[in-house]
Structure formats: structure tokens, C-alpha cells
Amino acid sequence: MALDESEQSPLMRLYMEKRRDLVRFFTLRTSSASDAEDIVQEIWIRLHGIGDVENPAAFLYRTGTNLMLDRARSSRRSRARDDSYHMVNQVRGAGANEDETGEPSPEQTLEGRQRVARLMQLIKAMPEQRQRVFVMHKLKGLSYGEVAESLGISRSAVEKHMMAALRQIAELRE
Amino acid sequence: MTREQKTISVALDEAAAWAARFASDMVSEADWRGFEAWLATPGNREAYDRVEAAMASVDDHAAELRISLEPTGRVSPVRALADVKRNRPRTVWLAWGGGLAAAAAVAFFAIPSLTGVVSPSTQIEAIAYAAPGEGTRTVKLADGSEVTLNRGAMIRVQLGAAERKVELASGEAAFKVAHDPARPFRLTAGKETIVDLGTEFNVLSANDKLVVTVRAGRVRVELAAGQPVELPAGEQMRLDRVAQRAVVSKVNPDDSFAWQGGRLVFHNASLSEVVERLNDYAVKPIKLADATSAGLRFSGVLVIGSSANMVGQLEAFFPVRSEEGKEAISLRTK
Numbered sequence: 059m060a061l062d063e064s065e066q067s068p069l070m071r072l073y074m075e076k077r078r079d080l081v082r083f084f085t086l087r088t089s090s091a092s093d094a095e096d097i098v099q100e101i102w103i104r105l106h107g108i109g110d111v112e113n114p115a116a117f118l119y120r121t122g123t124n125l126m127l128d129r130a131r132s133s134r135r136s137r138a139r140d141d142s143y144h145m146v147n148q149v150r151g152a153g154a155n156e157d158e159t160g161e162p163s164p165e166q167t168l169e170g171r172q173r174v175a176r177l178m179q180l181i182k183a184m185p186e187q188r189q190r191v192f193v194m195h196k197l198k199g200l201s202y203g204e205v206a207e208s209l210g211i212s213r214s215a216v217e218k219h220m221m222a223a224l225r226q227i228a229e230l231r232e
Numbered sequence: 233m234t235r236e237q238k239t240i241s242v243a244l245d246e247a248a249a250w251a252a253r254f255a256s257d258m259v260s261e262a263d264w265r266g267f268e269a270w271l272a273t274p275g276n277r278e279a280y281d282r283v284e285a286a287m288a289s290v291d292d293h294a295a296e297l298r299i300s301l302e303p304t305g306r307v308s309p310v311r312a313l314a315d316v317k318r319n320r321p322r323t324v325w326l327a328w329g330g331g332l333a334a335a336a337a338v339a340f341f342a343i344p345s346l347t348g349v350v351s352p353s354t355q356i357e358a359i360a361y362a363a364p365g366e367g368t369r370t371v372k373l374a375d376g377s378e379v380t381l382n383r384g385a386m387i388r389v390q391l392g393a394a395e396r397k398v399e400l401a402s403g404e405a406a407f408k409v410a411h412d413p414a415r416p417f418r419l420t421a422g423k424e425t426i427v428d429l430g431t432e433f434n435v436l437s438a439n440d441k442l443v444v445t446v447r448a449g450r451v452r453v454e455l456a457a458g459q460p461v462e463l464p465a466g467e468q469m470r471l472d473r474v475a476q477r478a479v480v481s482k483v484n485p486d487d488s489f490a491w492q493g494g495r496l497v498f499h500n501a502s503l504s505e506v507v508e509r510l511n512d513y514a515v516k517p518i519k520l521a522d523a524t525s526a527g528l529r530f531s532g533v534l535v536i537g538s539s540a541n542m543v544g545q546l547e548a549f550f551p552v553r554s555e556e557g558k559e560a561i562s563l564r565t566k
Contacts, residue, residue: 115261225248
């Protein structure tokens with residue numbers, strides 16, 4: 059579809075300026091030049107109808123990162139679906155042609171439960187303030203500013219607690 | 233700890249610091265630049281991926297974790313605020329897990345079920361896909377459906393709880409729809425709506441026409457005026473939007489999907505029909521300069537390429553020669 063050049067927002071003009079930087083960044087981030095191109099193209103599509111944003115350059119990187127994570131997630135989902143489908147076919151033998159439902163297999167659910175249990179254990183064992191920050195931000199979706207205000211600490215303290223919490227969680231093996 | 237383990241551990245510390253930075257609501261361009269420089273060091277990207285995967289795992293189970301950590305089930309004002317924020321649909325794949333924004337505004341509500349509650353009133357953000365410039369693009373939608381966009385085509389997708397809505401803004405696209413009787417797949421193209429009844433179909437939409445071809449299954453085309461038309465596999469509907477006249481005919485549906493392989497198939501088509509079809513792809517329009525050439529007929533396959541390249545193919549098959557003008561390429565009988 060032809061885009062009306064005259065209706066380009068400041069954000070779109072900034073995009074044009076930063077396009078190469080974004081492609082370079084996402085090439086490094088995804089280690090795939092073609093994925094990077096796709097992501098940067100999708101950023102452009104998302105910019106339509108978006109007005110003023112605070113810190114527009116960071117917004118472009120953020121949008122691309124969200125797109126990248128969406129892609130990773132949907133490919134994880136479809137992989138999980140394919141796996142469960144193949145498993146069903148193996149069990150029922152060739153010729154089974156049930157629709158893929160996208161429901162997790164019993165194995166996946168079990169794996170999921172184990173992961174939740176381990177995460178829960180780890181969160182409960184966190185130092186009190188770290189746990190509070192983590193739950194408020196990561197599980198309840200409060201911003202750093204909101205967490206800082208509600209706990210009466212600085213934003214950078216919130217960030218440090220988050221860093222420690224994420225560091226701990228990264229140690230959990232899949 | 234070996235030296236290698238120590239390096240990994242340091243990389244993970246730094247990765248967690250970056251992840252915590254980007255989770256902030258105040259991130260600058262300089263942060264992203266710094267992150268880029270950090271990523272360039274071997275091993276760092278892998279460390280960051282690990283932190284990101286850990287965060288995704290938390291997100292996947294956020295509802296369960298939240299419930300287990302707060303077993304009372306009462307909704308505090310902070311909780312309600314948090315739920316509103318969490319459930320604001322960011323993207324389609326998240327949206328199905330959302331739908332609680334309205335409910336969360338009420339002081340008390342049932343804890344969301346682990347599989348996600350979907351309310352029909354949920355505002356689901358549309359995702360747009362486009363195939364810009366040269367070439368086609370295949371998009372796998374979250375419901376398992378697959379759409380191939382022909383060059384220049386653009387669609388908007390809203391996968392809702394009660395129905396799947398797709399809008400073809402313009403251009404041509406082929407659909408392989410994942411069967412889900414509980415969620416009809418409705419494709420809008422201009423004023424017409426194509427309702428999928430479990431199927432594979434191709435749609436070409438332009439200002440003056442709509443062409444729907446069914447390869448498998450069955451679709452219903454709801455016209456802006458007149459009775460809906462049901463098309464089984466192997467049938468094609470051509471709607472003349474200017475005359476508001478629809479013609480249904482039997483076709484070899486594979487021909488309509490051939491563009492996915494970069495080819496256009498014609499059976500006893502007039503040169504004017506061929507040119508019309510090529511113009512769906514040509515950047516520089518192709519025109520017939522005299523009436524005699526319009527009636528020439530052609531059966532065969534043309535390869536989609538640049539305007540000049542496609543004109544070259546026409547010159548090879550038809551007794552015509554081309555003249556490249558400023559606005560268009562004209563064809564005349566030799």
C-alpha cells in the first residue's frame with residue numbers, strides 16, 4: 059500500500075534517520091541480517107498513527123525489541139504445538155489427522171508445573187525487599203517509578219534489586 | 233570456579249544489569265548504544281539471551297506465580313492497578329491472555345483462570361503486515377493460519393476470542409486458514425467480506441475489482457449489495473466493483489496461487505487481460521496503445537519481474553513492440 063509521504067510524523071522521520079543504526083543493532087542482537095531487516099521493517103509499520111513519544115529514539119529500539127520477543131515467543135509456541143502434534147501422531151500411528159489444537163501436551167504441562175514450582179521456590183527465598191520489588195514490577199506490572207514511590211526507595215535501588223533478582227532467575231536451568 | 237565459568241558468571245551479571253536497565257520506564261538512546269557495544273563482545277549475547285529466556289519464563293507463568301504468592305485472592309487497589317497494566321494488550325499473542333482490564337477496574341473479581349480468560353469485549357490491538365517493495369512475504373498468524381502477501385499487499389489482523397478479523401487493505405493475498413469453527417475467520421476487502429468455512433483461498437482486491445479463488449474448502453463472500461455468494465473449491469468469483477456485477481466460474485485454482493512462485497498463468501486470455509494482470513505487479517504501468525493488439529490471445533506462463541522485464545516477455549509472445557514513456561510503457565502492434 060502506498061504510504062502518504064506528506065503524513066510522516068516526526069517519529070517516522072527519525073526512523074528514516076536511524077534505520078541503519080537499527081538494522082545494525084538488531085543484526086547483532088539476533089545474529090541474523092534478514093531477521094533484523096524484518097524487525098526494522100515491522101517497526102515502521104507500527105509507527106503509523108503513533109503521535110509524540112518521550113525519548114523517540116529509545117522508543118524505536120524498544121518497539122523492535124518487543125517485536126523480536128513476539129517472534130521468538132510465537133515460534134516457541136508453534137514449535138511446542140508441532141512437537142505435541144508429532145507426539146500424538148507417533149502414539150496414534152500414521153494416518154491420525156486430528157487438527158492441531160495448540161493445547162500443551164501432558165508432558166509440557168508437567169514441565170511447566172515444575173518450572174513454576176522452581177521459580178516459586180526461588181522467589182520465596184529472595185531477600186525480602188528484592189522479592190517485594192520483583193513481585194511488584196515483574197508480576198504485577200508496576201513501573202520502576204511506581205515501585206519506588208510505593209516502597210519509598212529510589213528508582214536506581216529498584217533497578218539494582220531487579221538486577222539481582224534477574225541474575226538469580228537466569229541461574230535456573232530450563 | 234574455572235576461568236571459563238568465571239567469565240560466564242561476569243557476563244551474566246552484566247546481562248542482568250542490562251535487562252534491569254531496559255525494564256525501566258526511563259531508558260535513553262545512549263543505553264541502547266551502550267548495550268550494542270556490550271553485545272559485540274563474544275559470549276555476551278548468549279548471556280543476555282539466557283536472562284531474557286528466564287524473564288520470558290516468568291512472564292509465561294506470571295498469573296500462576298502471582299496467585300501462589302498472594303493466596304488470599306483479595307484484590308488490593310495496587311493489585312487492581314497492576315492487573316490493568318498487565319492486561320493491557322500489547323500484542324496479539326498477549327491479548328488472548330488479557331481481557332481482564334475491564335474486570336480489574338472492579339474492586340473484586342475472580343482470580344483469572346490459569347489458561348486465561350477472554351471476554352468478548354476485549355479491545356484487541358490489530359497487527360499490520362505488509363509486503364513492501366519487491367517479493368512476497370509469508371506470515372504465520374498466532375492461530376496457525378498462514379497468509380502469503382503478494383508484493384504491495386497489506387493486511388491488518390485482529391485475532392479475537394469470538395472471531396478472527398483480517399482486513400486486506402489492498403493488493404493480493406493467499407490464505408490458508410486454520411480451522412476453528414468457534415472463531416470464524418472474516419476477511420474484509422473494501423466493502424466485501426469473505427467468511428472462511430475452513431479453507432485455502434486467494435484474494436485480489438483493487439479499487440475496481442475483487443477476485444476470490446478457492447483452492448480447498450469453501451468460503452462465503454458477503455457483497456456490499458446483493459445476496460452472499462458461496463464458493464466451493466475450484467470456483468472463482470470476479471466482482472466488478474464499478475458495475476457491481478459478480479461472475480462465478482470454474483477455474484484451475486492453482487493458477488490463481490501461482491504468483492506465490494513468481495508466476496502468472498493464463499489460459500486463452502486476451503492481451504488486455506494479460507496487461508491488466510501484469511499491471512497488478514508493474515511499478516511503471518503498461519498500456520495498450522491500439523485496439524487491434526487488445527484482442528490478441530495468449531495461453532502460457534509469465535514470470536513476474538520488473539515492468540521492463542515483463543514487457544520483454546510480452547514482446548516475445550505477442551507481435552507487439554514497446555515504447556517506454558515517462559509515465560507508462562505503451563505497447564503497439566508491429
